[in-house]
Amino acid sequence: MKIQEAQVREWLDQVTAGEISFSRMVELINEAGKLMEDKAAKWDALEERIGKFYESDEDDEPEGDLCDIGEIAASAFGYL
Secondary structure (H helix, E strand, C coil): CCCCHHHHHHHHHHHHCCCCCHHHHHHHHHHHHHHHHHHHHHHHHHHHHHHCCCCCCCCCCCCCCHHHHHHHHHHHCCCC
């Protein structure tokens, strides 16, 4: 879930209209923040896994190729 300014404004309008409470709006924002943290952690893990293909010394040959990187990325996005 991606919180955008429009979403927060909608929640504020709902609070003003009495459709949701202010505390519920805060809960929604906190839930969205947690989802963003989880997503960021997944991206960080993917970056670390793929980055290992590029972190080789000049003397070492990189292990793996673009197919391996593609497979890791596809797996991370749930395509495999």
